[in-house]
Amino acid sequence: MARLEDLRFADAHVHSNPVNGLGAAEIAKRFKRKGGWFIALVGLSPWHYNIEEKNYNGYVKAIQLHIRECRTAATQGLQVACFAGFHPADVDKLVSAGKHPEEVFYLGLRVVEYVGKLCRDGIIDGIGEVGRQHYRTSPDRFAIAISIMLRALEIARDNDCLVHLHLENAGPVTVLTLDEVVERIGIDRGKVFLHHAKPNIGLEAVKRGYQVTIPGHKETLRYAFNVKELAENMLIESDYIDDPRRPCVSSCPWDVVDRELELVKEGVVDEDTLYKINIDNVVKAYGVEYKV
Template sequence: MAAGLVYADGHVHSNPVSGLGAEEIGKRFASAGGWFMALVILPPWHYGISPRGLDDYKRAVEVFLSECRRLRQHVPRVACFAGFHPAEVDKLTAKGMKLEDALQLGLQVVDYAAGLCRDGVLDGIGEVGRQHYKTTPERLAAATSIMVRALEHARDHGCILHLHLENAGRATVDTVEVLRAAIGAPRGRILFHHASSKVAARAAELGYPATVPGKREQLLAALDAAGPSFIPESDYIDDPRRPCVSSCPWEMVERQRSLLEEGLVDEETLYRINVDNVVKLYGVEPP
């Protein structure tokens, strides 16, 4: 049963230095029934690069793009995202960089990613957004500024954005909505990643895409609150010290199969979240 169903991972990372790397991840996911992955860059440290300036980020993007190429050899459809994670503001300043310099660097990185997106090398910018943990107001403001720049690129170059945000329900979505409206970026290309059921529900109400962690309870809660409006994500970070810390992509597939077998979801719903929503957001051919 459901042998014909295929599965998407709406937000995943790979680490070719200390993890499995894209090739192995792609093989495992495809053989579990995966057809689509949105691969998102990790901060440069994960690739063994200690960033001090834009050139170091460009090197990290090179590593990332070769991971994208490897993933494409195994997974039928792949979308690729590079950006500046809000946690990078904290990490750079903790290592002694001035806040102002970390902000400028973040803006440069996002501008660089936007150029690659305009040229068709990347599908969009991600992750950018706000810290989901306690930080200083100044660092939060810097991360928000970087997200604003990314929203401008979504407007000007049609880049898709993966937003990493706190999960504060409506407040999370509505504050982005105010920024987006002021900037004039298209809602349909701005994705709320790691969305709680409340965030996913509000995002769906306003017409934003979202990805929801592919855990059993979170998927069921999101389906209940938001209907089949989102894409499941593993947010796998490919760290051997924390294996499957969010989910492993292939585990996420198994969980959805179990939900189907238990009668908690139907095939139609799984098709909507794993295929229809991907086709709509990324404009890719269905499998």
């Protein structure tokens, strides 16, 4: 039986921005103070770091900056899994900025190939975010995002990387359509994460052996904790974007810890389940060692 004071917390998907936000050092300090032990740190697109080159070189700079952020968080004493990718929204952003769709397509493929190499060299742990837009866009942009996701899954399969997918959260069909391609590509489902998953999609996904990170909003957690099979297998994320103009969107990592503790006090979840979610499931999903 885990005791409340022994609990340590993980954030399974979080961003940091050392140029315009708090940056990894401050995020790690604040999270550690609340009992945090692990974060999966996911890179942002170049323009978030004021890198204005909308080309391969801009992405390489952004990814290198992000790798330094991962190292900084580790220096603060957190266990860190480091991810970089090509967000589906980048497709829209780049096409809207005037790039030809075919240029964006080749750029996305090159970026995920670069991340795959970093993964093979042990510099990065996974590719992410890649995936499908969760909003209405044009068919060509959607097709580009899907193609980049498929290539990322193949590269992950071949280089032993994890993958964080950003998907549309449309219900069971989100998982069914993903599962069709994952089956064909032949990547281990346990290496594929559905990030920002709603509980109903999360349940479908864990039943098939995927990893899911559930957003740490209080009502979402309350719902998820009540679905036993999901609660036993899920991870929790803040999806913090470290943008001072939009503080704590979607959550701040330290606030998520408070919500988890409140839900223990309210009797919605017990200490053993939280221990499993924050420690056992993280160790298994990310292949990290539990160290505090």
